[in-house]
Amino acid sequence: MSAKTLGAVRRKFAPWDDPSATPLIEIRNLTKRFGDFTAVDHVSLKIYEREFFALLGPSGCGKTTLMRMLAGFEDPSAGEILIGGQSMNSIPPHKRPVNMMFQSYALFPHMTVEKNIAFGLEMDKLPKGEIEEKNIAFGLEMDKLPKGEIEARVKDMLRLVKLEPFAARKPHQLSGGQRQRVALARALAKRPKVLLLDEPLGALDKKLREETQFELLDLQMQLGMTFIIVTHDQDEAMTMADRIAVMDKGQFIQISSPAELYEQPNTKYIADFIGDINLIEGRVTHNERGRVTLDSDMTGGHIDVHAETTTGLGDKAWFALRPEKASLSLLPPNDPSTNCARGTVWDIGYVGDLSVYHIRLDQGGTMRASIANTSRVVERPITWEDPVYITWAPDSGVILLK
Amino acid sequence: MARQTNHRWIVTFIPYLWMLALFLIPFLIVLKISFSATVIAQPPYDPVFDFLIDSWTESVEKFNSLGLDNYRRLFSDSIYISSYLSSLWIAASSTFIMLFIAYPIAYGMARAPKSIRPTLVMLVILPFWTSFLIRVYAWITILSEEGLLNNFLVGLGIIDEPLQILSTNTAVYIGILYSYLPFMVLPLYSTLEKMDESLVEAAKDLGCTAIGAFWRVTFPLSLPGVIAGCFLVFIPVVGEFVIPDLLGGSDTVMIGKTMWEEFFNNRDWPAASAVAIALLIVLMIPIMIFQSNEARQQETR
Numbered sequence: 001m002s003a004k005t006l007g008a009v010r011r012k013f014a015p016w017d018d019p020s021a022t023p024l025i026e027i028r029n030l031t032k033r034f035g036d037f038t039a040v041d042h043v044s045l046k047i048y049e050r051e052f053f054a055l056l057g058p059s060g061c062g063k064t065t066l067m068r069m070l071a072g073f074e075d076p077s078a079g080e081i082l083i084g085g086q087s088m089n090s091i092p093p094h095k096r097p098v099n100m101m102f103q104s105y106a107l108f109p110h111m112t113v114e115k116n117i118a119f120g121l122e123m124d125k126l127p128k129g130e131i132e133e134k135n136i137a138f139g140l141e142m143d144k145l146p147k148g149e150i151e152a153r154v155k156d157m158l159r160l161v162k163l164e165p166f167a168a169r170k171p172h173q174l175s176g177g178q179r180q181r182v183a184l185a186r187a188l189a190k191r192p193k194v195l196l197l198d199e200p201l202g203a204l205d206k207k208l209r210e211e212t213q214f215e216l217l218d219l220q221m222q223l224g225m226t227f228i229i230v231t232h233d234q235d236e237a238m239t240m241a242d243r244i245a246v247m248d249k250g251q252f253i254q255i256s257s258p259a260e261l262y263e264q265p266n267t268k269y270i271a272d273f274i275g276d277i278n279l280i281e282g283r284v285t286h287n288e289r290g291r292v293t294l295d296s297d298m299t300g301g302h303i304d305v306h307a308e309t310t311t312g313l314g315d316k317a318w319f320a321l322r323p324e325k326a327s328l329s330l331l332p333p334n335d336p337s338t339n340c341a342r343g344t345v346w347d348i349g350y351v352g353d354l355s356v357y358h359i360r361l362d363q364g365g366t367m368r369a370s371i372a373n374t375s376r377v378v379e380r381p382i383t384w385e386d387p388v389y390i391t392w393a394p395d396s397g398v399i400l401l402k
Numbered sequence: 403m404a405r406q407t408n409h410r411w412i413v414t415f416i417p418y419l420w421m422l423a424l425f426l427i428p429f430l431i432v433l434k435i436s437f438s439a440t441v442i443a444q445p446p447y448d449p450v451f452d453f454l455i456d457s458w459t460e461s462v463e464k465f466n467s468l469g470l471d472n473y474r475r476l477f478s479d480s481i482y483i484s485s486y487l488s489s490l491w492i493a494a495s496s497t498f499i500m501l502f503i504a505y506p507i508a509y510g511m512a513r514a515p516k517s518i519r520p521t522l523v524m525l526v527i528l529p530f531w532t533s534f535l536i537r538v539y540a541w542i543t544i545l546s547e548e549g550l551l552n553n554f555l556v557g558l559g560i561i562d563e564p565l566q567i568l569s570t571n572t573a574v575y576i577g578i579l580y581s582y583l584p585f586m587v588l589p590l591y592s593t594l595e596k597m598d599e600s601l602v603e604a605a606k607d608l609g610c611t612a613i614g615a616f617w618r619v620t621f622p623l624s625l626p627g628v629i630a631g632c633f634l635v636f637i638p639v640v641g642e643f644v645i646p647d648l649l650g651g652s653d654t655v656m657i658g659k660t661m662w663e664e665f666f667n668n669r670d671w672p673a674a675s676a677v678a679i680a681l682l683i684v685l686m687i688p689i690m691i692f693q694s695n696e697a698r699q700q701e702t703r
Contacts, residue, residue: 072607094609123609186608
């Protein structure tokens with residue numbers, strides 16, 4: 001599948017905006033407590049068929065606990081999980097139409113690659129729904145898979161993850177990347193409705209991780225499965241997921257598409273967690289028809305923002321501006337109403353594709369502006385110690401209230 | 403550099419010296435006695451080598467008088483064969499029973515909260531703080547006709563007459579199971595404890611029931627512990643002497659006891675030595691299997 005068609009399909013895919021769409025997974029008010037500690041705190045979520053959904057958050061935010069409840073390894077303290085309309089609360093892991101790829105891969109060390117992949121297929125009963133079916137029919141598919149069928153499916157899986165030559169090896173004879181692919185093949189072999197991936201790329205090095213991200217995406221499109229991935233790596237989530245739920249302290253802070261998460265963060269936490277951000281504190285002096293004005297001590301002036309917000313006059317608010325949306329100039333802007341802050345170049349971080357300028361504002365505080373390095377060997381027009389003006393358009397940032 | 407090499411050489415040499423002085427030389431002495439003839443003398447076998455006095459020809463002559471008579475006797479007198487078989491049987495069956503007792507204990511320990519695991523290990527090791535001999539003696543007072551167990555059962559009215567447990571094979575089994583249980587539990591515990599719990603979860607996730615996951619994943623992966631535990635128990639139990647002597651009756655035949663009788667009652671040192679050497683050969687086979695298993699383990703790790 002070429003990247004082009006992939007993109008085209010992805011752009012159109014947004015069942016969460018369609019109120020008539022039936023979710024494949026519905027999480028209702030789910031809570032998990034371990035003693036006094038609340039790992040997952042009253043969360044609700046709908047995940048749709050064929051969606052690539054990411055649970056993103058720092059360690060200890062509850063994302064893994066949530067995934068383990070989906071797989072059936074933890075019982076919820078309160079609330080409910082429905083898969084295909086059926087409550088999972090009393091369904092043990094081996095009867096759920098989900099499979100999980102473990103962070104440690106959890107490959108059976110005493111079995112060959114082939115046996116590992118065949119493991120799920122060789123179980124006597126096959127209650128897990130096939131993806132082709134519309135409903136999960138528990139108990140209807142209780143017959144054993146014929147041996148030839150198992151072999152054929154294992155072969156398919158080996159081909160899918162490009163491990164055919166390694167079929168007879170034991171896990172300890174494989175590299176990290178190969179093990180990861182065995183774990184993936186084993187989890188996919190039963191063609192579950194939902195594949196849960198717990199930090200699937202965590203143990204791989206950077207280069208391999210990036211390659212594997214696209215492989216996973218491709219695979220998910222090809223198989224038409226629902227993938228739910230748990231990760232603490234925002235790049236991973238942004239690259240792969242249709243939607244991302246950012247978790248903190250057991251709760252969802254924001255659930256939206258990667259672009260929305262980046263451009264429309266709903267809190268300072270999200271703005272700061274995803275990518276780089278300038279947060280400028282100020283007081284609202286004007287709020288009318290999508291035009292907000294903020295008075296900020298930090299920039300020493302007004303900031304005009306095109307944004308719809310409920311804030312009242314005099315309220316404290318933050319203007320969030322991504323560094324790449326700010327421009328730098330040695331001269332003051334021609335139009336005095338342009339959003340502007342004056343400062344001195346304090347430091348320049350060269351990242352390769354872009355340079356990040358750290359500007360000490362005259363009023364104190366710092367702002368960052370990142371400028372793409374579009375030409376190769378040109379001397380920087382702006383350099384250390386230069387007094388500069390940072391400017392930005394009224395629609396280049398958002399107003400955050402908390 | 404040269405100096406350091408010398409030091410290293412000493413460090414590696416000391417264990418070998420230890421083995422040579424305390425294992426190989428005594429073994430060779432026993433081996434030599436096993437080829438000697440019984441005589442009423444001090445020491446009670448012939449010939450006695452004395453390299454300081456004997457001339458070369460005398461030594462050669464003495465060497466030539468060594469023979470396999472004692473070993474032939476092992477096969478001609480049924481007491482030896484039946485002792486060996488009975489010992490192997492008692493050791494094998496008690497090892498097997500012990501596996502069934504120890505596995506759930508070890509499994510429970512390995513799945514216990516991490517904070518209390520050291521305490522549980524401690525409790526398993528605790529009996530070693532008292533001498534083995536004293537613990538076996540304690541069983542006499544428990545199992546005897548007027549002992550704790552019988553008094554308890556009679557007191558409860560479960561039985562009218564005290565049970566004859568002491569001086570039977572049952573008492574020997576109880577003694578062996580009790581004494582050797584830690585040697586089975588500890589290796590099992592250490593393999594089960596090291597096992598990644600997500601393996602069992604993965605098995606369940608792929609459609610296994612809890613019992614299925616145990617037999618397909620947990621048990622096969624604990625086999626090294628099972629094998630280690632079985633050998634650690636089986637090998638010493640075959641040669642066990644104290645337990646059958648103290649708890650068993652006259653019909654309890656075990657090779658350790660037979661050897662003891664040859665040595666102390668009959669003062670037949672050569673016969674006792676031959677019994678010991680033959681026992682060693684019998685046990686060499688499982689020990690070698692055990693060692694090759696260990697080596698294979700190391701490879702896969």
